[in-house]
């Protein structure tokens with residue numbers, strides 16, 4: 730399965746501008762053999778939290794429709810990063826997955842809100858448990874940024890059978906070590922591919938880490954960016970997931986009846 734991951738520098742509070750950036754990047758980087766494209770967290774608005782409610786009155790669904798038309802135009806599946814969406818009084822940080830036909834196959838609202846960013850003041854945490862979706866017959870999951878710190882939900886997805894986890898993020902450089910280490914740990918402990926798309930650049934005084942990467946189920950880095958705007962291309966081989974799970978059979982060795990429910 731052929732992947733293309735975008736590491737972008739986004740324009741805070743300007744969804745139209747960010748849609749233009751993504752479309753022209755894709756026009757320049759698209760190739761016929763692509764199966765899945767991955768975009769970062771909150772790519773349409775960035776962390777314009779103070780203005781988010783006003784922006785979301787106009788945007789949100791517009792950016793989701795943009796993803797649907799992009800998927801159809803380029804005939805590609807999209808892990809469409811996440812988008813701030815207003816529902817009633819609540820704003821959710823919503824990851825959206827769209828298939829080649831432009832159909833929404835999965836949505837996930839960020840469950841863990843980040844105290845360091847004052848997210849709970851502006852956003853509502855997702856109400857639902859994590860669920861699996863399928864693209865091209867492969868079971869997958871998606872989480873958003875800070876969720877990476879909560880191994881419980883990633884194990885939940887692994888036990889539901891995913892072979893690849895996507896992380897869409899706006900992770901800061903100040904905690905780059907955590908980002909790199911946790912991604913590899915999640916790949917090793919769940920024996921699955923981890924594909925991440927982070928942003929780069931400096932926005933509202935925050936320096937972002939970049940370091941978008943694909944890690945294989947052994948924990949080896951397949952491809953990784955530093956802080957540049959750019960993309961990763963890689964082919965994921967799901968036979969490798971099965972082979973590593975046979976070689977080190979942790980899922981068969983688990984004794985959940987002995988684990989305390991946390």
Ligand SMILES: O=C(O)CCC(=O)C(=O)O
Pocket residue numbers: 843846873874875876878898899900901904907
């Ligand atoms: O957990 C972290 O250190 C960063 C989290 C974050 O920036 C986010 O969830 O947007």
